[in-house]
Amino acid sequence: MAEPVIEVSGLRCRYGEFEAVRGIDFEVGRGELFALLGTNGAGKTTAVETVEGLRAPDEGAVRVFGRDPRADRAEVRRRTGVVLQDSGFAGELTVLETLRLGAALTSRKSDVDAAVAMLGLDHRIGVRVKGLSGGERRRLDLALAVLGDPELLFLDEPTTGLDPESRRAAWQVVQSLRARGTTVLLTTHYLEEAERLAHRLAIMHQGRIAVAGTLLDVLATQRARIGFDPGPGAVLPELAGSAEFTGTRVEIRTPALQRDLRVLLEWAEQRGVELAGLRAHHASLDDVFHSVREEVLV
Numbered sequence: 001m002a003e004p005v006i007e008v009s010g011l012r013c014r015y016g017e018f019e020a021v022r023g024i025d026f027e028v029g030r031g032e033l034f035a036l037l038g039t040n041g042a043g044k045t046t047a048v049e050t051v052e053g054l055r056a057p058d059e060g061a062v063r064v065f066g067r068d069p070r071a072d073r074a075e076v077r078r079r080t081g082v083v084l085q086d087s088g089f090a091g092e093l094t095v096l097e098t099l100r101l102g103a104a105l106t107s108r109k110s111d112v113d114a115a116v117a118m119l120g121l122d123h124r125i126g127v128r129v130k131g132l133s134g135g136e137r138r139r140l141d142l143a144l145a146v147l148g149d150p151e152l153l154f155l156d157e158p159t160t161g162l163d164p165e166s167r168r169a170a171w172q173v174v175q176s177l178r179a180r181g182t183t184v185l186l187t188t189h190y191l192e193e194a195e196r197l198a199h200r201l202a203i204m205h206q207g208r209i210a211v212a213g214t215l216l217d218v219l220a221t222q223r224a225r226i227g228f229d230p231g232p233g234a235v236l237p238e239l240a241g242s243a244e245f246t247g248t249r250v251e252i253r254t255p256a257l258q259r260d261l262r263v264l265l266e267w268a269e270q271r272g273v274e275l276a277g278l279r280a281h282h283a284s285l286d287d288v289f290h291s292v293r294e295e296v297l298v
């Protein structure tokens with residue numbers, strides 16, 4: 001991995017007696033987009049707030065740029081952008097005034113025009129913030145966070161509440177940040193968002209990381225699926241996976257997708273039959289998430 005920008009080891013966080021984060025480890029390398037997913041109440045916000053230096057670990061260690069984000073808050077903050085759920089700026093200010101205020105508050109050299117252009121807000125700069133749509137507000141939040149081109153960006157559920165079109169527009173912005181080499185820690189409830197944007201991801205459940213890695217690593221924790229209609233009285237060949245019949249259709253869950261598919265295609269070829277309605281695919285992130293929630297992977 002590239003030089004780590006975020007290092008979390010053995011992190012535990014408690015609220016009184018309740019342990020919300022129960023010993024998690026992860027690293028985010030320079031230029032990497034790392035997505036933290038999880039079931040409700042899994043501990044994502046608590047973990048990210050600790051990385052942001054907003055709360056102290058009860059146990060374990062957090063390093064950002066090799067520093068303690070609380071003890072060296074000024075230095076870490078100078079190199080970091082944060083997208084909050086709501087920027088909290090006054091609704092009476094225009095978009096341009098808000099961005100200028102944001103630029104004045106960051107110690108990095110900020111290019112307001114570049115942020116406006118990147119986020120496609122050019123035609124809205126004279127509009128008061130209270131007159132923006134939800135999607136435009138989120139883009140303004142993003143524009144504020146990318147002022148001064150931070151090395152590290154925390155994106156906390158950046159597309160929550162957006163319609164599909166605004167969500168796609170926000171993804172484009174995140175993709176351009178990714179292309180520029182900005183390191184990003186993203187938390188999201190949208191599996192598709194993580195699937196499209198993240199280099200690596202982790203799924204948390206009840207304070208622990210249940211599964212982590214590249215998308216392929218994570219998908220490989222679940223069996224792939226092959227489904228087709230074998231026709232009446234068919235006896236399937238021996239497969240690595242297990243078959244389950246529902247009506248006329250058979251569903252095979254297999255750890256060896258390519259091998260079982262080859263065996264089935266050869267079998268069909270020899271019998272001179274079509275595998276009607278054939279579908280073969282790796283597990284989806286949704287399958288993995290479901291297994292985590294059902295605690296199969298914890």
Ligand SMILES: Nc1ncnc2c1ncn2[C@@H]1O[C@H](COP(=O)(O)OP(=O)(O)OP(=O)(O)O)[C@@H](O)[C@H]1O
Pocket residue numbers: 015018020038039040041042043044045046047
């Ligand atoms: N201030 C608090 N006092 C007591 N318990 C808290 C506090 N904040 C969070 N918790 C509990 O800690 C656990 C983790 O919460 P956290 O907000 O970190 O999870 P999350 O993964 O971000 O959840 P969600 O996806 O639902 O927003 C939850 O069970 C939550 O109820």
